[in-house]
Amino acid sequence: MNVLYSLLTSFVFLWNVGTDVPYDAIEKAFRSNNSKEIVEMSKTKVLINVLGKEGAYSKSQAGLVLKGFFGKNPGSEFEYVFKGKQSTEGTFAIGNYKTKDSIFRVTIHFKKVSNDFKVESLKIEKV
Numbered sequence: 060m061n062v063l064y065s066l067l068t069s070f071v072f073l074w075n076v077g078t079d080v081p082y083d084a085i086e087k088a089f090r091s092n093n094s095k096e097i098v099e100m101s102k103t104k105v106l107i108n109v110l111g112k113e114g115a116y117s118k119s120q121a122g123l124v125l126k127g128f129f130g131k132n133p134g135s136e137f138e139y140v141f142k143g144k145q146s147t148e149g150t151f152a153i154g155n156y157k158t159k160d161s162i163f164r165v166t167i168h169f170k171k172v173s174n175d176f177k178v179e180s181l182k183i184e185k186v
Contacts, residue, residue, distance in 0.1 A: 080150055080169055080176045082142065089137035089156050089165070094125035097178065102170060106180035128183060134158035137165070147171060149179065155186070162186040 081100050088096035098105075098118045105121045107114060109128050116124060136157035143151045149170040156163040164186050170179035 080142075080145060080152075082139065082152060085152075085167060085178075086137050086139065086154070089154070090135055092129035092133055092135075094122050094129055097125055097181070098122040101178040101181075102172060105178055108180075108182040108184075110183065110185060125181075132156075132158045132161065132163070149176065156183070 084100060085097065087093075088100075098121050101118060101121060104115055104117060107116055107121055107124050109124060114120075114124070134157050137154055138157075139152055139154040141153040149168065151166065151168045154165045154167070156165050162185075164182075164184050166180075166182040166184075167178055168180040169176040171177075
């Protein structure tokens with residue numbers, strides 16, 4: 060009986076691995092202005108809208124766009140104001156990214172790809 064219980068517990072644990080939305084990693088990446096880390100959590104093609112300039116970018120292009128934004132707007136604060144309900148399709152979150160002089164609203168849509176949630180789109184707008 061203990062073996063069956065152990066196997067069942069292990070299966071449930073393994074089934075949940077990789078199904079978490081990477082909220083903490085995104086928050087850490089924004090706080091450290093790490094465009095590369097954000098891009099690593101993205102789909103192969105990602106829709107990015109930075110201050111009204113929108114495009115569908117490859118990971119390398121997306122990295123350059125975000126690096127440019129962080130270069131012009133270095134900050135160290137990021138806080139979620141809303142996290143959507145997680146579904147089998149995906150979810151979204153809204154946060155505030157703060158620089159010395161400005162606050163930016165960040166909206167992130169996650170799409171479930173296999174067992175991972177990947178950034179499908181990211182919008183940054185000045186508040």
